[in-house]
Amino acid sequence: xxxxxxxxxxxxxxxxxxxxxxxxxxxxxxxxxxxxxxxxxxxxxxxxxxxxxxxxxxxxxxxxxxxxxxxxxxxxxxxxxxxxxxxxxxxxxxxxxxxxxxxxxxxxxxxxxxxxxxxxxxxxxxxxxxxxxxxxxx
Numbered sequence: 001x002x003x004x005x006x007x008x009x010x011x012x013x014x015x016x017x018x019x020x021x022x023x024x025x026x027x028x029x030x031x032x033x034x035x036x037x038x039x040x041x042x043x044x045x046x047x048x049x050x051x052x053x054x055x056x057x058x059x060x061x062x063x064x065x066x067x068x069x070x071x072x073x074x075x076x077x078x079x080x081x082x083x084x085x086x087x088x089x090x091x092x093x094x095x096x097x098x099x100x101x102x103x104x105x106x107x108x109x110x111x112x113x114x115x116x117x118x119x120x121x122x123x124x125x126x127x128x129x130x131x132x133x134x135x136x137x138x
Contacts, residue, residue, distance in 0.1 A: 024050050027059035036063055107132055 028046045031039040042063050049055025102110075108129065115125040 024056070027056065027063045030060065031063035034063065038062070104132060 025046060027050070028039070028043040030036075031042040036042060042059050045055060045062075046059040050059060111120070111125055111128050111132070114120045115122065120128070
């Protein structure tokens with residue numbers, strides 16, 4: 001065989017593999033072009049099981065099926081993986097327990113402790129003490 005025929009054979013083989021690859025991923029292309037809600041799962045099924053005719057056919061049929069969009073239908077009547085997406089869940093909201101109210105004396109002791117440790121300055125201590133005592137008188 002001549003070297004030119006090998007190059008021609010390689011080009012022909014490349015074109016054949018390109019077309020085979022495109023045909024292989026047609027279900028995924030269809031799912032993504034139609035913006036199917038399960039397009040990523042269809043892609044996984046197509047890549048993993050597309051080598052079998054059954055896997056490729058299942059992926060293609062699923063990609064071609066009418067996709068249910070949010071807001072286009074009522075919450076009922078879904079099927080497949082969309083069964084649980086629109087389920088309403090009742091949630092009981094409980095108010096958190098109130099924080100314990102400390103007395104003014106306890107708060108003054110806490111502020112004095114912060115002052116003695118150097119966490120706050122004398123001016124900050126006086127300011128906080130005035131606010132605390134001002135709130136207590138009202």
